[in-house]
Amino acid sequence: MTLAVIADTHGNLPALEAVLADIARRNITDVIDLGDCASGPLWPRETCELLMARGFPTVRGNHDRWVATFALADLSPSDCYTHNALNETQRQWLRDLPATVKLHPDTLAVHGLPEDDNRYLLEDIEHGRLVRAPADAIAQRLGRTDAALVLCGHSHQQHMIRLPDGPIVLNPGSVGLPAYRDPTGVAHVSEVGSPHARYALVSRDNGSVTIELVSLEYDHASAAKRAAANGNPGWAHALATGFALPA
Template identity: 40%
Template sequence: MRFAAIADIHGNCAALEAVLADIHAQGITDIVNLGDCLSGPLEAGRTADLLLLLDTMATLTVRGNHDRYLIENPADAMPSWEVHAFSQLAPRHLQWLRKLPFSTVYRDEAYLCHATPQSDNVYWLEQVSSEGHVFLKPLEEIEALADGIEQPLILCGHSHIPRAVQLSDGRLIVNPGSVGCPAYDDDTPHFHKVETGHTMASYAILEKTSAGWIPQFRNVTYDHLAMSRLAAENGRADWAVALATGRAG
């Protein structure tokens, strides 16, 4: 069994198209999408159209916190990442977001959620110090969040950091990284920056072998500078820097 996992596209249609082309080149047809699909100052409408097309091809998608913000907030009270995206979305796009599950299971083998099984807005594998350092969470805390999940493979996104963590019972948790947003800053739970240090789109291929599930992390180039210019044109200098450099300004 072999499939691809994508996450945190954030309206970056050019990055998504490049990732889908790479997935196709690997001969993979099954894709799971871990949420945060559209929010950002880029091409939410085009991205939504492409994801709705993929949805008709049996792609599984779970809802992320930014997806939720697009459907639970009134238009005049959208959080900053949602303002530009919401203006591009048609009723069919919002209806699709409303139907997305918080979590689901792929082929009885992989548990899918955006962040953790309990929350769509908490890092599963990372923690943030009061000084703003982002680092790997202690294993016992990671395992506590996985209590009750029976599947051998667990997939999450949210932190935009590609990572695999083996649990003491052999289960594997994988974050495929972000397709469309290589760097950002946030003030929850403390101010911090997440930076991949590169401008490529990230995703993962998961393969079941005789030794268990093996992740292959992949990075794909695309015209990131065009997306950086678009972010700047739409008044988001922070996104422009992130897309151009892979670092938070």
């Protein structure tokens, strides 16, 4: 059995279409989405339409929650754009998504932490950048779990770790946004250094687990152009380069 793991599409329709086409080319039918589906100055409405039609098990991300529940005055410009682009049926779909999904008895899907969708599971912030957190810190954040595999998103950083005497924790990376600058709390950037769309494959066979981290070319220039046309040069730069726009 092979499971495709996607996360953090952020309304990037051409990136999502490229990823889903690659998954279909591999004849994979099982897909899990770890959230932050639509938020961003791109194609939120069309992205929601596609994801809702596919009906994948989907975790609610922090931006999904904000877009669906916060007052417009409390939203960032990109989340405000998203809220206004979505119809009420789509906002209700985001609102109703679960905070966690138990795929199998031993597979747990979350966005950030199991109890907090706006915190990083695998990363710390040091000198304004995301770095891999120590294994003991990851284990403490995760808490007690009977899962052998934990799937998380939120940081847009594609990597995995096997915790000592604990589960494999996998972040598939971001389908639709390879870099961002977060000025809230402890200000920091997340950058992966290329504009590729990212996801992961988890294959199981007789108790063994094989994980493939996938990076795909897609028409990122069209996504960058869309962000620029919608007045967001930071997103445009990130989509074109994989780096955050210098402050």
